Amino acid sequence: MGPTYWWMLFGMAIVTYIPRMIPLTFMDGKELPPIVSGVLGNIPYAVLGALIFPAIFFVQEGNILFGLIGAATAFLIAIIGGGLMPVVLGTIGVLAVYSLFM
């Protein structure tokens, strides 16, 4: 990766630490307006949607089927109530079989 990576890591560390540190150290419990705290609370779920689609279909270049099978498997295991690890390992398992026989 090289030096660019370490600069990026430095930047990531700063922008991760600031939101943790400032309110705890310097604020005296001021309330945010409800619409602002609502939007902030929404971000973790919205970002997941944006991260998954459409990138999941292009995981293996030129093979959309790989991504489709992966997405279907992961959603299926998650919906029937598998935890985080069963979802990840199960999906890898199915795609390992698929890539062995391709």
Add this chain to the structure above:
Amino acid sequence: MKNNQFISGVKAGSSIAIGYFPVAIAFGLLAKTTGLSLIEATAMSIFVYAGAAQYMALSLIKLNVDPVTIVINTFVVNIRHFLMTASLNEKMQSAPKIVKATYAFGITDETFSVLATRKEDDKITSAFAFGVASIAYGSWVIFSAIGHFVGANLPEFLQTAMSIALYAMFIGLLVPSAKGNRKVVMLAAIAAVIHCIIYFTGLLPTGWAILVATLGSSILIEIIYSRRGKNPADIYKEQEAD
């Protein structure tokens, strides 16, 4: 006394440490498939220490997004911590700024939940917060490194299959929150649709597309829900439908 508080913090935090085990192992594995060295991957866990942001960084590195955009995206994903630490502040024992600034590094979604749901009347001591934060942090860093180490010794077809792991993990994080919660489903779906539109029209580079999709969906859905919230009859309908 202070020691006791630290120890009971460690005990309270041990469930987090166990929960971090698979997520950190998977992070190490994914970092390996993304092309990070053992040192680079472990350093990210040591210095950044934020699960969601680290996973996002991996997927953006994979998509060749430029580092500045990755840092901006990291900030956006972490904005929620402003909320958590602001609300936590009222529950914490007063302490010198340097003490608070130190344990603030250990506030994650999970340590926040453990601290914020304490039922005791007394304020939470700094020693307790240090206890919770230490064991969770230790687990995250150590298992990230082990995950990378394991990933380096896997056969080719497994490494190919593992390229899906990042997205499987995102799905595994999203689905349990989305079950029975239409707002979460809408948030993810709208963000996905916005991102797809930007992607296929080539309007913006990937990092910015994710940023716009995330903020756009979060704001849009919040406006829709706060309008609905003003009419009590609609909230009732919503609950019935769920």
